[in-house]
Amino acid sequence: MKNTSAFTLNPRRTTLVEECYALLYDAIESGRWKDAIPSERDLCAEMDVSRPTLRAALLKLEAEGILSKQGLRRRTVSRTSKAKPRKQNIVCLLSPIEISSMQEHDLIWLNELRMLLGNSNYVLRVLVRPGIFTKQTNRVMEVISQDTVTACWILYRSNLALQKWFLKNDKASQVVVVGSTHPGIELSSVDMDHRAVCRHAATMLMRLNHHRICYIGSSKKHAGDLCSEEGFLDAFSRVKGDEFTPLFAHHDGSVDVIVRTLDGILNMARRPTAFVVANSNHVLTIMTHLACRGWIAGRDYALLARDYAPFYEHLVPSIACYSNTPKSSAKEVARIIISHAKGITNEIITKRTIPDLIRGDSLCSIATQ
Template sequence: MQKHTHSGPKPPQRVSLVSLTAQSLLETIQSGHWQGHLPGERELCARLQVSRHTLRAALAELQREGHLEVSERQRRRIHLKKTTPKPAQSNVIAILSSRPLIAMSPSAVVMVDELRDQLSRAGFTLEMHVTPACFTAKPARALEALTARSPAAVWILFSSLEPMQSWFLRKQLPCLVVGSSPRGIALPSIDADYRALCRHAGAMLRRKGHRHIVLIRPEGDFGGDIESEHGLNEAMQGAEPPVLQVARHNGTAEHVCVVMDKLLRSPNPPTACVVARGVHVLTVMMHLQRSGRRIPQDMAVVSRDDETFLQHTVPAVTRYAANPAQFARSVSKAARQLAETGVLPPKAIRLMPQLVRGETA
C-alpha cells in the first residue's frame, strides 16, 4: 500500500506586526534610502505609523541579525552586509500631508490604515511625511529638500492645491493626487465624484420645494469643493431655478457660526444647506438648534461627506457615504501600478458615494 506524502494544505502563517515592521525597515535600508544611521525613533514611528514598543522590538530583531549596530550615543548605525543586494528601485510609497494622522478625519485614518495594509502585502513600505511648508503658495524649496532627503517610488498627495501639484508635474516625479486637480494639471487623481453627488443633492432639495439653497464649505481652491459648486449649479438649471449661494468659512467652529448667523439674518434666508466636511455638519446643526431653528422644518441639512460619528446624531443626518476600504483599494492599485511601471494615465478616477437617507432633509 502506497503511503501518502501529502497531508493537505498547511494553515496560513500569522505574521506579527513586529516582523512586518522589521521587514519594512530592512527593505528600506537595503534600497539605500538611509545612509549611515537610521533616523530617530519618533520619526520612524511617524513614518511607519507604529507604536514605539513595536518599533523597538523590530529594531532589536534587526540588531540581532547584524543589520544594525548601536553606538554609545544610542544611535543605530546601519551595517550593510557585502552580500546584500541593492534593489534598483525604491519600495517606498510616501504620503505627503499637511496634518498628522491623529488630526485627520476618522474616515481618512481608516483609509490610510487600509492602504498601509494593502501596500505591505504587495511588498511596499508606506511612509508619511507631515510637512506644512510644502503646502504654502510657494512650496518649491520645501519640496526640493523633502524629495531629496526622502526619495520615494511614488508620492501620494493629500489635500494638495495647485502650487504643489504644478511642482510635481514640472519635476516629472511619480505622484498620485488623493483629491481633485485643477484644470490644466495633468496628474492622476482619485476622489469622490463631488460634482455628481452635489448635482444629486441639489435636485433632491429642489424636488422638496426649497427655493434658496446654500453650499457651506471651507475657504481655499480645493478641487472637490470647486466640483461641488459646479454640481449644485447644474442642479439649479431649468425653469424657475432656486437661488444658490456659496458661503465660505476658515474652518473654525467660531467662523462657521458667524457665517451661519449672517445667512440666517439675511432678508431671504436659505431653507436648505449642503455642508462640506462631516465635522462642520455638527457645528451647523448645533448652531441651528441653539438659534431656535428646527431641522428640517426651518432648515434642511445635507452632509456632503460621511464620518462614523454622524451615525450617532439625533436627528439622523442625511448624508453621502463612501466606502473607505474601497477608496483605499483604488489608491493602492494606482500607486502600485505607478511604482512598478513608472507611468499612469493622467486621468481622474471618481467614486460615487451612496445616499444615506436621514431625518435632516
C-alpha cells in the same frame, strides 16, 4: 503624542523587524543621517515600535556593516559601507496634517490602503510636511524628493502648487492624487464625483420646494471643492426663471468663524431653508449652533452633507449624506499605485465614483415647515 511625521508601520506579510530594517536602510541610503542615527528612544517614538523590535533591526544593519556602534549607545553610519540600494518598496503619502488630526473616514481609508499595499509587499510611509502646502512648495519638495526613496507618491489634501510641482518635474507616472486635480493638471487621481454629487443635492432640494439653498464650504478651496460649487451652480442653471436662488457661505474651518457665518445667514431678510454642507466635521457645528438658535434640522430647515462620517450614525436627527465607502476608495488608489510602481502602465488614470445617497431625517420639504 506619538510622532507620525516620518514612519508609519502596520505589517502584513513581512515581520515588524523586517519593516523597521527596510525603513532604516532607506533612510540611511537617502542620506537622511550623515553621521550618527537618532537615539533608540527617539526612533521608537518616531516609528511607533518597541525597543526589542528596533534593536533587532539595528543589529541586522550592524551585521551588514551599514551601522557601527560607538560605545554603549551611539551608532554611526559606516563610511566604508558599500551596501547596494534596496529595491524601492516604500510608498510615501504627503500630508499637511498629522494622522491624529485626520477625519475618522480618512483613518479607515488609510488603514485599508496600508493593508492592500502590504499585501503586495509595499510599505506605506506618511510624511507630514505642512511646508509643501504653503508658498514654499517648490523649495521644500526639492529637498524631500532628494532625501526620499519611494516607489510612488500619494498626495493627500493637495493644492494647486503641489500638483504643479509633480507635473513640472515629470513625475506624473509616480504619483496618485487622493482627491480631485485642479484644471489643467493631468495626474492620476481617485475621488468621488463632487460635481455630480452637488448637482444632485441641489436638484433634490429644489424638488422638495426649497427656493433658497445655501452651500457651506471652506474658503481654502481644494479642487474637489471647486468641482462641488460648479456642480451646485449647474443645477440652478438648468432651471428656467429665477424662482430658485443659490447662496454661498465660506469660512476658514474654525468654530468661531462658522458660528459668525451662520449668524449672518439667520439675520437675512429671506433666510435659506436648506443647506448643502461640504465638510463632515462642520455638520456638527452647524447643527448644534442652529439648534441653540431654535432651528432644528429636518423641521425648520433641510441639511444635506456632501461627505459621510461614521459619527453621523450617533446623531439625532439622522443625517442625509452621500456615502462613498473608504474601502472601495482605498482599493482604487492601491490598484493605481501598484500599476505605476511596477511599471505596468505610465498612463494617467482618473477614477471618479458616484456615492450612494443616505436619506436621513435631516431632509425635509418646505411644506412641512
